[in-house]
Amino acid sequence: MSWTENKVNKLKFLQQLGFWHLNDVCMDEQGQKLLEGDILDGSLSERCCSKEAIVTCHFSDKPSSEKCKDSGAPNIDNRGR
Numbered sequence: 001m002s003w004t005e006n007k008v009n010k011l012k013f014l015q016q017l018g019f020w021h022l023n024d025v026c027m028d029e030q031g032q033k034l035l036e037g038d039i040l041d042g043s044l045s046e047r048c049c050s051k052e053a054i055v056t057c058h059f060s061d062k063p064s065s066e067k068c069k070d071s072g073a074p075n076i077d078n079r080g081r
Contacts, residue, residue, distance in 0.1 A: 009076070018053040018065030 014020045026034060026048035034044055057068035061075040 012056075012058040013062070015054065015056040016058050016062065016064045016068060018055050020054050020056075021050045021052075023048055023050055023054070 011020075025031065031048065034047060053065065055064070055066050057064060057066065057071040057073040059076040060069050060071060060073045061077055062068075
């Protein structure tokens with residue numbers, strides 16, 4: 001795992017490296033509502049968790065589980081490190 005300046009970038013690196021399995025529906029207020037509801041029936045994991053990694057290219061100049069170099073994503077490191 002790489003060092004990042006903040007939690008926003010850490011999330012982006014997790015998503016790009018293929019370590020992210022949380023569906024978008026559970027990342028906002030709707031996810032909070034799901035947590036407050038009845039989760040004992042297993043519906044929380046069915047709605048929120050993906051069996052396959054959810055990969056998103058955020059940076060074309062950093063490692064990724066999929067090819068992000070030609071994805072149109074911006075470079076995070078402008079100095080070429």
